[in-house]
Amino acid sequence: MTNLPPSHYPNIGSLGEDLVAQWLQSTGWVIIHRRFCCRWGEIDIIAEHAGGGExxxxxxxxxxxxxxxxxxxxxxxxxxxxxxxSILTFVEVKTRSLGSWDAGGRSAITPQKQAKISRTAGIFLAQYPEKADYSCRFDVAIVYYQESKKMTGVTAQEALATSSAAGYQFRLQEYIPAAFDCLIDNDNG
Known part of the structure; x- marks a missing residue:
């Protein structure tokens, strides 16, 4: 059997982020940025939920x-x-296969990773000062995937959302609002 080039394989992380973005939109959130990058790191999804104009x-x-x-x-x-x-949420998406070694990605969100996300959020707010007066939080989404032909384990009814792409089934198993707290320093810009 020949090894296929990396470009042949789907970007599993991006497909998991797509599912989370679609689910957020279906629950009233507006996606304002995907894969925001700066020198400190990357934020998978930045979403906004408007207040009631009260x-x-x-x-x-x-x-x-x-x-x-x-x-x-x-x-x-x-x-x-x-x-x-209004709420601005910085979402870290962890897409893992069932039975992953890092508890579905939860243990990969170390204090160091949280600090990187917080710094990156600060850079975002410095670049978009009109968002600076929004309440901010850091959410985590846990997405499981497996090949479509090997469908076992967690049923679709237990998932918050599901999708299929590139021969894989994706399940948003858990969405954790305010999963961790960090202070955002707007002076990073």
């Missing part, structure tokens, strides 16, 4: 309060907060 009221001590309760008198000043409830 207003908040300024309370007596000058602090910004919670979303406007309906029982407040109309003389309280309102402040439009277009991005007050």
């Amino acid at each position: 207003e908040i009221r300024r309370w007596g001590d000058g602090e910004i309060g919670e979303t406007t309760p309906t029982n407040l008198p109309p003389h309280y000043p309102t402040l439009p907060m277009a991005h007050a409830h």
